[in-house]
Amino acid sequence: xxxxxxxxxxxxxxxxxxxxxxxxxxxxxxxxxxxxxxxxxxxxxxxxxxxxxxxxxxxxxxxxxxxxxxxxxxxxxxxxxxxxxxxxxxxxxxxxxxxxxxxxxxxxxxxxxxxxxxxxxxxxxxxxxxxxxxxxxxxxxxxxxxxxxxxxxxxxxxxxxxxxxxxxxxxxxxxxxxxxxxxxxxxxx
Ligand SMILES: Cc1cc2nc3c(=O)[nH]c(=O)nc-3n(C[C@H](O)[C@H](O)[C@H](O)COP(=O)(O)O)c2cc1C
Numbered sequence: 762x763x764x765x766x767x768x769x770x771x772x773x774x775x776x777x778x779x780x781x782x783x784x785x786x787x788x789x790x791x792x793x794x795x796x797x798x799x800x801x802x803x804x805x806x807x808x809x810x811x812x813x814x815x816x817x818x819x820x821x822x823x824x825x826x827x828x829x830x831x832x833x834x835x836x837x838x839x840x841x842x843x844x845x846x847x848x849x850x851x852x853x854x855x856x857x858x859x860x861x862x863x864x865x866x867x868x869x870x871x872x873x874x875x876x877x878x879x880x881x882x883x884x885x886x887x888x889x890x891x892x893x894x895x896x897x898x899x900x901x902x903x904x905x906x907x908x909x910x911x912x913x914x915x916x917x918x919x920x921x922x923x924x925x926x927x928x929x930x931x932x933x934x935x936x937x938x939x940x941x942x943x944x945x946x947x948x949x950x
Contacts, residue, residue, distance in 0.1 A: 795949065796864050797821025801871030802882040804832070807902040807932040808871045814937040815869050815900065818944045822865075828853035828882045844876050852885045859890065867896045867949060868922075870915065873932070874903035878914045893921030898947055901929040902936060 799816050801824070803809035809825070816823050830853045832839040845851075859865075870886070872879040879901075897919055901911045908929040916924045928943060930936045 795866040797867045797869070797949075798824055798859065798862075798865040799869040799871070800824040800826055800859070800886060801869075801900075802826040802873070802880050802886070803871070804873060804880070805932075807930070807936050808873050808900075810936045811900055811902055811930055811940065812869070812871050814940045815871075815944070818941055819869075819949065821867075821869075824859055825857060826855065826882050826886045827857040828855055828885055840876075843880070846881045847876050847878060850884075851881045852888055853881055855882075855885055855889055862890050862892075865895060867898070868892060869898045869900060870919075871900045871902070872911060872915065874901055874906055874909055874911050874929070877906065877909035877911070879911050879918075883915065884918055887915070887918040891921075892919055895922050896948075897922040897924050899924070899927050901927070902932045903929050904932050 797819055799812050799819075799821050801808050801812040803812070803825070812823060812825075832842055846853075870883065872883040897915075899912050899915050901908050903909070903911075911929070912927060925947065928939075930938070
C-alpha cells in the first residue's frame with residue numbers, strides 16, 4: 762500500500778514538472794514570435810500578389826499603402842505623370858494608416874520598380890513612419906529592368922532601420938516563384 766502511495770506521489774510530481782516545462786517552452790515560443798508587417802504599394806496588382814504570397818509563408822499583417830491622387834487611365838500618360846512625380850520628389854499623403862506601427866519588429870516593404878526607383882507612395886510611407894531599429898526586408902517587382910536603384914533608394918529613405926538586401930520579382934508571370942526559398946534565407950528571428 763505504501764508503495765502505491767509513493768507511486769502516485771512520484772507520478773504527480775513528474776506531471777507537475779512536465780506541465781511547468783511545457784509552460785516555459787510555450788512562453789519562449791511566444792517571445793520568439795515576432796510581429797510582422799507586410800506593407801506594399803501596387804498599381805496593377807503584381808506587388809500585391811507577392812505581398813500575399815509572403816504573408817502565406819510568414820503570417821503577419823498585410824497593409825496596402827494608398828494615397829491621395831489619381832493617375833490617368835491611358836498607360837503612357839500614367840507613366841509620364843509618375844516620372845514627373847519621381848523627378849519632383851512628390852510625396853502624396855497617405856490615405857491608409859498602420860494601426861500601431863510601434864508593435865512591429867519586422868517590416869516587409871514592397872514596391873514596383875517605377876523608372877528605376879521606388880514609387881512616390883512607398884517614399885511617402887517611409888517619410889511617415891519611424892522604422893528605426895526595425896528589420897526591413899524590401900521586395901520589388903519590375904517589368905524586366907530588375908531592381909535598378911529601387912532597393913538602394915529604399916534603403917537611403919529608411920532612416921535607422923536594419924535593412925537587408927533582397928531579390929526582385931519580374932512582373933511578367935513569375936511573381937510568386939521562389940518566395941518560399943527566399944523567405945528561408947532571411948534572418949526573421
Ligand atoms: C510608371 C511606371 C514605370 C515603370 N518603370 C519601370 C522601370 O523603370 N523598370 C522596369 O523594369 N519596370 C518598370 N515598370 C513596370 C513595373 O515595375 C512592373 O509592371 C511592376 O510589376 C508593377 O507592379 P504593380 O502591378 O504592383 O503595380 C514601370 C511601370 C510603371 C507603371
